[in-house]
Amino acid sequence: MENPFSYTGIVKGDAFCNRKTELSELLTFTKASQNILLYSHRRYGKSSLIFKLFERLQRQRPKFNTLYIDLYGTLSEKDFATAALTSLGQIESRLEKLAQLVRGAIQSVKFGVSIDPVSGSPGMSISFDSSYDEAVTVHALKLLGSFSEHRKLVVVFDEFQEIANYKQAGFEKRLRAIIQQHDNISYIFCGSKRHILNDIFTNQNRAFYKLAQSYPLEVIETSHYVAWAKKLFGKAGRKIGADLIEEIVSRCENHPMYVQQFLFYLWEQTHTAIIGKTVAETERKVLQASQNEFFNLWDSLSLNQKKTLKLIVLTNGKDMYYANALQSVGLKAGSQVSRALEKLILSDIVLKNGYYKIQDVMFKNWIRTFSN
Ligand SMILES: Nc1ncnc2c1ncn2[C@@H]1O[C@H](COP(=O)(O)OP(=O)(O)OP(=O)(O)O)[C@@H](O)[C@H]1O
Ligand SMILES: [Mg+2]
Numbered sequence: 001m002e003n004p005f006s007y008t009g010i011v012k013g014d015a016f017c018n019r020k021t022e023l024s025e026l027l028t029f030t031k032a033s034q035n036i037l038l039y040s041h042r043r044y045g046k047s048s049l050i051f052k053l054f055e056r057l058q059r060q061r062p063k064f065n066t067l068y069i070d071l072y073g074t075l076s077e078k079d080f081a082t083a084a085l086t087s088l089g090q091i092e093s094r095l096e097k098l099a100q101l102v103r104g105a106i107q108s109v110k111f112g113v114s115i116d117p118v119s120g121s122p123g124m125s126i127s128f129d130s131s132y133d134e135a136v137t138v139h140a141l142k143l144l145g146s147f148s149e150h151r152k153l154v155v156v157f158d159e160f161q162e163i164a165n166y167k168q169a170g171f172e173k174r175l176r177a178i179i180q181q182h183d184n185i186s187y188i189f190c191g192s193k194r195h196i197l198n199d200i201f202t203n204q205n206r207a208f209y210k211l212a213q214s215y216p217l218e219v220i221e222t223s224h225y226v227a228w229a230k231k232l233f234g235k236a237g238r239k240i241g242a243d244l245i246e247e248i249v250s251r252c253e254n255h256p257m258y259v260q261q262f263l264f265y266l267w268e269q270t271h272t273a274i275i276g277k278t279v280a281e282t283e284r285k286v287l288q289a290s291q292n293e294f295f296n297l298w299d300s301l302s303l304n305q306k307k308t309l310k311l312i313v314l315t316n317g318k319d320m321y322y323a324n325a326l327q328s329v330g331l332k333a334g335s336q337v338s339r340a341l342e343k344l345i346l347s348d349i350v351l352k353n354g355y356y357k358i359q360d361v362m363f364k365n366w367i368r369t370f371s372n
Contacts, residue, residue, distance in 0.1 A: 001236040005264035007257050011048045014232060015260070018224035019049055022217065026053050029213060030064070030154050030186040035179070037201050040217035041348065041359055042192045043257035049217065050156050050190065057154055065091050065153045067144070072159040077168040078132050081140040085109070085126050091147055095124050105139045108132060134168060141178040148184040155185055161193040164200065172200070172207035179211065187212065194348055219254035222246060229263055240266075247279050253361040261286050287366050294366045297349075307331050308340035309350075309358060313368050317356035 006015045029036050038046055057064040069087045074080055085102055092098040099111045114125035147153055179187055189212055191197050200208045226245045233240040252258035265282045307329045315325050321334045344350035351357045358364040
């Protein structure tokens with residue numbers, strides 16, 4: 001049997017573990033056309049959950065339409081409008097008809113045919129002539145609205161934090177004005193940059209203030225992982241002890257992608273009995289696989305930030321300001337730590353929750369093992 005575990009990209013089918021509560025809650029919100037801000041740390045499973053939700057929505061009666069708009073890499077309002085319009089192909093597969101509809105709403109639009117590199121099927125590519133202006137966003141969003149006239153629609157903007165990079169003044173206001181008119185659409189704003197998203201949605205001076213119900217996505221419970229992993233090993237006639245799975249989950253602090261990665265490697269091993277040794281060896285592989293990513297992150301930090309991360313590793317994020325703790329990592333004053341922490345928290349590398357914690361458990365272990 002092929003390895004059922006996967007740690008790259010969106011997971012579906014057997015590789016998707018539980019999330020039953022989240023699915024049922026999101027289903028309730030979307031049925032009521034509520035807007036949702038779905039956020040979590042990186043690789044917790046937001047996008048996978050969205051696609052699972054879409055599967056459920058498509059089975060509902062009366063039916064729902066769903067649109068997934070990936071904003072990753074978009075730099076401007078124009079890119080935003082292009083992504084929104086292109087996504088309409090997910091609902092209207094007749095390209096002629098779609099082109100006609102879009103042209104009816106926006107004159108300056110140009111069409112081409114693009115071939116989806118994954119599926120090989122033809123899709124619509126969209127561009128604008130130089131006369132692009134902000135009214136296009138309004139028309140594009142109104143067009144989304146027209147798709148919700150006869151059937152409820154769920155629109156997901158994934159990587160929504162990208163809009164913070166757009167330079168066009170008034171973009172958020174324009175977006176809000178239209179979104180508020182769409183009673184039959186549930187908008188889901190998804191992303192992982194907690195500080196940026198929080199500012200967009202909870203800052204009273206910004207247009208998106210209280211526009212969406214906040215839905216933080218947490219890690220998956222240990223008992224859910226155990227049942228799921230046992231079943232997948234069982235399908236191949238293999239036995240895996242609950243204690244081994246629990247050991248892995250705890251080492252990964254329940255992080256969905258890391259748990260998958262551990263289980264992926266474990267599947268490739270023939271002996272699964274020796275707990276300590278197996279898990280430690282697997283962790284070394286995981287750390288090795290992430291070397292480049294961690295090195296790049298480490299290199300991007302200032303010297304005091306690096307020292308502060310080491311201090312967190314050393315003290316478990318408690319009592320960090322004692323003179324001997326500071327000295328052991330070569331820091332002179334508490335003020336250096338405070339300044340470094342401020343930056344590390346803002347970039348979501350460190351969390352403060354009573355004590356300080358390095359968000360990515362494997363990055364923490366990498367610092368402990370490899371950094372010097
Ligand atoms: N329900 C799940 N069950 C098991 N593994 C999961 C689940 N959800 C996510 N994962 C694991 O986490 C990885 C990342 O999932 P996904 O891309 O959905 O997360 P994300 O939060 O959208 O990530 P990003 O922050 O990079 O956008 C998957 O490849 C998979 O290994
Ligand atoms: Mg994602």
